[in-house]
Amino acid sequence: MYCLQLLFKASTGTLLLVLCLQLLTSKAQEDTRAIIMNVQVPQKARANDEVTLRLNLQTELHECLVCKSYLRSNVTIDGSFNYAYTSCLCEDDPKNLYWDFQPNKSMSIVAVVDIIRELNICPGDEAVIPIKANRYYYSTNLDVQ
Numbered sequence: 001m002y003c004l005q006l007l008f009k010a011s012t013g014t015l016l017l018v019l020c021l022q023l024l025t026s027k028a029q030e031d032t033r034a035i036i037m038n039v040q041v042p043q044k045a046r047a048n049d050e051v052t053l054r055l056n057l058q059t060e061l062h063e064c065l066v067c068k069s070y071l072r073s074n075v076t077i078d079g080s081f082n083y084a085y086t087s088c089l090c091e092d093d094p095k096n097l098y099w100d101f102q103p104n105k106s107m108s109i110v111a112v113v114d115i116i117r118e119l120n121i122c123p124g125d126e127a128v129i130p131i132k133a134n135r136y137y138y139s140t141n142l143d144v145q
Helices: 002-009 012-031
Strands: 036-040 051-058 065-073 085-089 095-101 107-115 135-144
Touching: 036 107, 036 135, 051 065, 051 085, 051 107, 065 095, 085 095
Parallel strands: none
Antiparallel strands: 036 051, 051 095, 065 085, 065 107, 107 135
């Protein structure tokens, strides 16, 4: 009851200011995405021809993130397809990662980016970990003829 009495004593301007600040803060947090992924890979290829998959990573966060990026598939592929890249992703420094591989049959490919805790990757170890999502992925198919 005492809290309600304090609310009625507060000025209308103060209550309006608090409401606006709350709405603006909530909206700002919703509009920021930790990871923006852009995957480029051909949709069709010939058997045993070299294919390049390019993954572009960006963030809208003001803080840096430590990201581990890798590929998964329903078909076993040897070589660089199995490489995992660990890098520091910052707002003003987008990353381009490349995988070259030779598929021998049609396959589904998933590019996965995990936000991880690892020291000595970002300068000054100032990386953050988002509370909600720490795994992002993009799925595509490659038709091999």
